[in-house]
Amino acid sequence: MTETIAHQDSDDAADLRPGPSPSEASCEGAWVLRAITQLERRLAVQSFPGGGELVIDAAAVTAMDTSGAWLLHRTIRALEARGRAVRVQGLRPEFDALLRLVVARMPAARAPAAAAPGVLERIGRKAWESVLGGIGLLAFVGECAVALARALAQPRRFRWRPILYNVQTAGFEALPITGTLSFLLGIVIAYQGAEQLRLVGANIYIVDLVGLSMVRELSPLITAIIVAGRSGSAYTAQIGTMKVTEEIDALRTVGVAPMDQLVLPKLLALVVALPLLTVYTDAMGIFGGMIMARAQLDVSFPTFLDRLDEAVSLKSYLIGVGKAPVFAAIIALVGCYRGFQVTGSAESVGRQTTVSVVQSIFLVILIDALFSIAFSWLDL
Amino acid sequence: MNAATPSDAIVEVRGLHTRFGPAVVHEDVSFSVRRGEIFALVGASGCGKSTLLREAIALQPPAAGSIRVFGREVVGLGDEEALPLRRRWGVMFERGALFSALTVTENVGMVLHEHTPLDARLIEEIAALKIALSGLPADAGPKYPNELSGGMRKRAALARAMALDPELLFLDEPTAGLDPLSADGIDVLVRNLRDALGLTILMSTHDLDLLWRTADRVAVLGEGRILGIGAMSELASSNHPLIREYFHGPRGRAAREQAWKQK
Numbered sequence: 001m002t003e004t005i006a007h008q009d010s011d012d013a014a015d016l017r018p019g020p021s022p023s024e025a026s027c028e029g030a031w032v033l034r035a036i037t038q039l040e041r042r043l044a045v046q047s048f049p050g051g052g053e054l055v056i057d058a059a060a061v062t063a064m065d066t067s068g069a070w071l072l073h074r075t076i077r078a079l080e081a082r083g084r085a086v087r088v089q090g091l092r093p094e095f096d097a098l099l100r101l102v103v104a105r106m107p108a109a110r111a112p113a114a115a116a117p118g119v120l121e122r123i124g125r126k127a128w129e130s131v132l133g134g135i136g137l138l139a140f141v142g143e144c145a146v147a148l149a150r151a152l153a154q155p156r157r158f159r160w161r162p163i164l165y166n167v168q169t170a171g172f173e174a175l176p177i178t179g180t181l182s183f184l185l186g187i188v189i190a191y192q193g194a195e196q197l198r199l200v201g202a203n204i205y206i207v208d209l210v211g212l213s214m215v216r217e218l219s220p221l222i223t224a225i226i227v228a229g230r231s232g233s234a235y236t237a238q239i240g241t242m243k244v245t246e247e248i249d250a251l252r253t254v255g256v257a258p259m260d261q262l263v264l265p266k267l268l269a270l271v272v273a274l275p276l277l278t279v280y281t282d283a284m285g286i287f288g289g290m291i292m293a294r295a296q297l298d299v300s301f302p303t304f305l306d307r308l309d310e311a312v313s314l315k316s317y318l319i320g321v322g323k324a325p326v327f328a329a330i331i332a333l334v335g336c337y338r339g340f341q342v343t344g345s346a347e348s349v350g351r352q353t354t355v356s357v358v359q360s361i362f363l364v365i366l367i368d369a370l371f372s373i374a375f376s377w378l379d380l
Numbered sequence: 381m382n383a384a385t386p387s388d389a390i391v392e393v394r395g396l397h398t399r400f401g402p403a404v405v406h407e408d409v410s411f412s413v414r415r416g417e418i419f420a421l422v423g424a425s426g427c428g429k430s431t432l433l434r435e436a437i438a439l440q441p442p443a444a445g446s447i448r449v450f451g452r453e454v455v456g457l458g459d460e461e462a463l464p465l466r467r468r469w470g471v472m473f474e475r476g477a478l479f480s481a482l483t484v485t486e487n488v489g490m491v492l493h494e495h496t497p498l499d500a501r502l503i504e505e506i507a508a509l510k511i512a513l514s515g516l517p518a519d520a521g522p523k524y525p526n527e528l529s530g531g532m533r534k535r536a537a538l539a540r541a542m543a544l545d546p547e548l549l550f551l552d553e554p555t556a557g558l559d560p561l562s563a564d565g566i567d568v569l570v571r572n573l574r575d576a577l578g579l580t581i582l583m584s585t586h587d588l589d590l591l592w593r594t595a596d597r598v599a600v601l602g603e604g605r606i607l608g609i610g611a612m613s614e615l616a617s618s619n620h621p622l623i624r625e626y627f628h629g630p631r632g633r634a635a636r637e638q639a640w641k642q643k
Contacts, residue, residue, distance in 0.1 A: 033545050036506075037498055065545035066577065070509045094578065101576045105512040244480075344526025345480030 014039045014068070016075060019057070022050030027088075028060035031068025039068075043075055051083055059090030069095070069102040133341075140337040144267065147259040162265035170231040170266075171273025175280060177230070178223050182281035185218060186210060186288025194296040203297040207307040210289030215312050215320045219281045221368055224327035227274060228360040232335035235266055236356035239339025240349040248340075258340075267332040274328035275321050282320065319380060323371055327364050334360040388414050389448075390548055390580045391436060396445035398431055405431055406442065407604035413582050418574055418594050421584040422626065423601035429584035430474065432601070433552050436582070437471055438462040449548070467495055469548040470541030474556060476533040478525040484511060484536045485521040491543035507543070514539035515569055531562030538569070549573070551583035555590050567593045588627070588635035600626065 014029030016039075025048060031039070048054060056076075064072075076086045091099065117125070151157040193209040239262055242248050251258050286308070293299040299307075338356035342348045389412035398406040405428040413419040421429045434440045436447050438457045447454045449465060457465070478487050488507040492498055498506070511521050514535040525533055534554065541549055554570065555563040571594050573579050585591060591598055592612055599609040602622045608615050616627050 033496060033506075036496075036502065040502065066509060066513060066542075067506050067545060070506065074505075094576075098576050101513070101572070102509065106509065345524065347481030 014061075016043060016056070016072075017046060018048050022048075023053050023055060025054055025056045026060065027056050027058040027072070028062075030063035031061060031072060032063050032065045033067040036067050036071060039071060043071070048079060048084070052085065054079060054084045054086050056086065056088045057090050058088050058095075059092075061091060061095060064095040064098055066098065066102060069099045070106070073099060073102050073106060136341070137334070137337050140340070141333055143259060144263060144333060147257065147264055148267075151260065151264060157260060158268075159261060159265050162261070163269045166266050166269030167273045169234075170227060170270055171277055174227060174230055174273075174277060178226050178277055178281050179284045181226060182214075182219055182222060182285040183288040185222060186214060186285035186290075187292045189213060189218070189285075190289040190292030191296065194292065198297060203293075203299055204303070204307055206289070206293045206297055206299060207304050208311040210293070211286060211308050211312040212316060214285035214289065215282050216316050217320070217368070219285050220278050220320050220323045220327065221364070223274065223278050223281045224324070224331065224364045225361055227270070227277070227328075228331045228335075228364060229357055231266075231270065232331045232360045233353050233357050235332065235335030236339040236342075236353045237349060238262075239336055240342030240352055243340065243342045244344060244346070244349065263332075263336045266336060267329065270328040270332045271325045274331075275324040278321050278324040282317070315380065319371075319375065323368065326367060326371075330363045330367065331360045334363065390415050390450060391419075391582055392446075392448040393432070393436070394446045394448075396432070396435070396447065397443045398428060398435065399443045404604050406445075406601075409445070409601070409604075409606055411599050411606055411609055413580060415580055416574065416578055417596040418570065418581045418583070420591055420595040420598045421582070421601055422586070422591065422598055423607075424626070425586075427601045428604070429601060430552050433550050433582070433584055437469065437550055438465070467544055468546055469550060470544065470546035471550045472534070472537045472541040472552065472554060474552040476525065476537040478533060478536055478540065480525050483522050483524055484516070484528070484539070487525070487536060488540050488543050491540060495544055507539075510539040510542050511536070513542065513573075515565055531558045531565070534558065534562075534566065535569075542573070545577070546579070548580045548582070551581060551585075553585055553587075554583055555585065555587040563587060563589065566590070570594050588631060592635055 014031045014035045016025060016027045019025050029035070058072075072088075076088070079086050088096075088099070190206055190210050193206055197203055197206055197209070239248070239258075242251075242262075248258050248262075251261060290299075290301060290304050293304055294301065335356050338352040338359070342352050391413040393412065394410050396406045396409040398404075409432070411419075421432060423429055431440070435442045436449060436454060438454045438459075441455060445455070450468060452465060454462070454465065478484070479490070482490060485504060485507045488510050489503045492503045492506060496503075508518065508521060512518065516532060516535045516539065520528065520532060520536065525536065528536060538551075538554070541551075551570070555566050558566065567590050570581060570583075570590070574581055574594075583595075595612060597610060598612055598615055600607040600615065600620075600623050607620050608618050608623050612627075615623055618624065618627075
C-alpha cells in the first residue's frame with residue numbers, strides 16, 4: 001500500500017453531473033473534505049431528470065475521503081428516494097471499500113433535536129434550580145453541624161494539621177492584601193469626610209467617622225469580601241477538582257469522611273482566622289484615617305488616639321469583630337458546598353466557583369444588613 | 381510492503397535524545413514509520429513511549445535529535461508553524477482528553493468548525509458519520525464525556541482524531557483501561573481504519589493482543605534505546621533478554637497463542 005488513497009494533492013474539481021442519456025451520470029474529481037461545501041452546493045442545484053435505472057460512472061474520481069464518500073452516499077440515497085435505482089461503476093477498489101464502509105456505518109437519520117425550551121420553562125427551571133440549591137445548602141449546613149458535633153464529642157477526630165494549614169493560607173497569607181485595602185479604605189473615608197467636616201469646623205469628628213465606620217461595618221465587610229474571593233473560590237475549585245478526579249470517592253472508600261477531612265478544617269480555620277484578620281484590618285483602616293486626618297485636618301496622632309477611645313466603644317468594636325465568625329462560616333460553607341456540587345466537567349468547576357464567590361458575597365452583605373436591623377432593634 | 385525509501389517514511393526519528401533533569405529517557409533513538417503501516421512502540425512503563433509521541437506531535441521538544449513528519453522537521457516548531465502539519469494528523473490521547481464542556485458531537489464538530497468552511501448542518505452530519513465510524517452508537521452523540529464509559533470515551537476521542545480525515549494517526553495507549561471486549565473492538569477498528577482509509581498509524585501500547593493482531597512493525601524501547609524493531613514474529617524470536625522477558629512472560633505467550641488461533 002504505497003500510494004495515497006485519501007489525500008492526493010490534486011485540485012480536480014469534484015463533480016457529479018448527468019450524462020448523455022437520462023440513465024447515465026458521471027462522477028469525477030477529488031471527493032474530499034475541503035471540496036465538500038462547493039460540491040454540496042453544486043449537487044443541490046443539479047437535477048437528474050428521468051426515472052428508472054441510473055448508472056454513475058465514477059472512474060474519474062481521483063481522491064476520496066470519508067466525508068466525500070458520505071456525500072456520494074447521501075446523494076445516491078436521495079436519488080433512490082425519488083425512485084431511481086442507482087448503480088455506481090468504475091469506482092477504484094479502495095474508494096469502493098471506503099464507500100461500503102460508510103454505507104455500513106452510516107447512522108440512521110437522526111432524531112430531530114428537542115425543541116429549545118420557551119421563556120416560561122427557562123424561568124421555571126432556573127427558579128426550581130435555585131430552590132433546590134437553597135435546600136441543598138441547608139442540608140449541607142446540617143451535615144456539617146452533625147460532623148462538628150461528632151468531632152466535638154470525640155476531639156481526636158479533629159484534624160489539626162489541615163486546620164493550621166488553612167489558618168495559614170486563608171488568614172496569615174491574606175494579611176498583605178487585606179491590610180493594604182483596609183488602609184486605603186481608611187484614607188478614602190477620611191478624605192471624603194474631611195471635606196465636609198472642615199466646612200462645619202468639626203475637624204475632630206473625623207475620628208468618630210473613621211473609627212466607627214471602619215470598626216463596626218467596613219472592616220469586617222471588606223475583609224469578608226476579600227476572603228470570599230480569595231479562599232471561598234479556592235475551596236470550591238479544590239473540592240470540585242477532587243470531585244472530577246474521583247478523589248472524593250477515594251477518600252470515602254479509604255474510610256475518611258470528606259466532611260472531616262475537607263470541610264471541617266476549612267470551616268474551623270476560617271472561623272478563627274477571619275476575626276483575627278478583622279482586628280488587623282480595623283487597625284490598618286484606622287491608621288489610614290489617622291494619616292489622612294493629620295494631613296488634611298491637622299488632627300495629630302495623639303489627639304486622634306485620645307478621641308478614638310471615646311468615639312469607639314468596646315461594644316461597637318466587639319459587634320464588628322463578632323460578625324466576622326458568622327461571615328467566615330458563610331464563606332466556608334458556601335465554598336465547600338459549591339465544590340461538592342461540581343459534576344464531571346472542567347466547565348462545571350468554573351461555573352460553581354463563580355457561583356460560590358457571588359453567593360457568599362451576597363450572603364455576607366445580606367447577613368450584615370440583617371445584623372444592622374437586629375442591632376437597632378436591640379438598641380445596641 | 382516495500383522497503384522504505386526516504387519519501388516513503390511518514391515519520392522519521394533520528395538520533396533522538398530526551399532528558400528530564402538528570403533522568404535520561406531517550407538516548408539516540410532512531411526509526412522510521414512508512415506510509416500505510418501500523419507501527420507500535422512498546423516497552424515497560426516509564427520507558428518514554430508517550431514522551432516520544434508527544435515529541436512527534438510537537439507538544440514537547442527533545443534535548444537533541446530530529447523528528448521529521450511528512451518530511452518536515454517537527455523539533456522546535458511553535459504552535460503556529462505546526463498548524464499545517466497538525467491538520468494532517470490526528471491524535472488520540474491516553475485518557476481521551478475530550479473537552480468536558482462539549483458533547484461528543486460538538487467535540488468532533490469543533491475541529492471541523494475550526495478548520496473548514498462547512499456550515500453547521502454539514503458539520504453535524506459529518507460528525508455523526510465519524511462517531512458512527514468509530515463504532516459508537518448514534519445516541520452517544522449528544523452525550524457529554526462524563527456520561528460515557530471509558531471505552532466509549534476512547535472511541536469518541538478516536539472520532540475526534542479522525543475529524544479532518546488525517547493521513548496519520550497518533551494513538552497513545554488505545555486500549556489501556558478497557559475491558560477485553562472493548563479492546564477487541566479497538567483492534568478491529570484500528571485495522572479497518574488503516575485498510576479502508578489508507579491511514580498510517582503510530583501508536584504506543586502495552587497491549588500484546590493489539591500488537592499481535594494489528595501492528596505491522598513494532599519497536600521495543602528500553603534502556604533509552606530501541607532494543608529491537610521488526611514484525612512481531614521476528615521480535616518474538618529475538619534473543620535480547622529484555623525483549624524475551626517482554627514477549628515471553630505468561631501474558632505474552634497467551635496473546636501469541638490467541639493470535640495464532642485467530643489466523
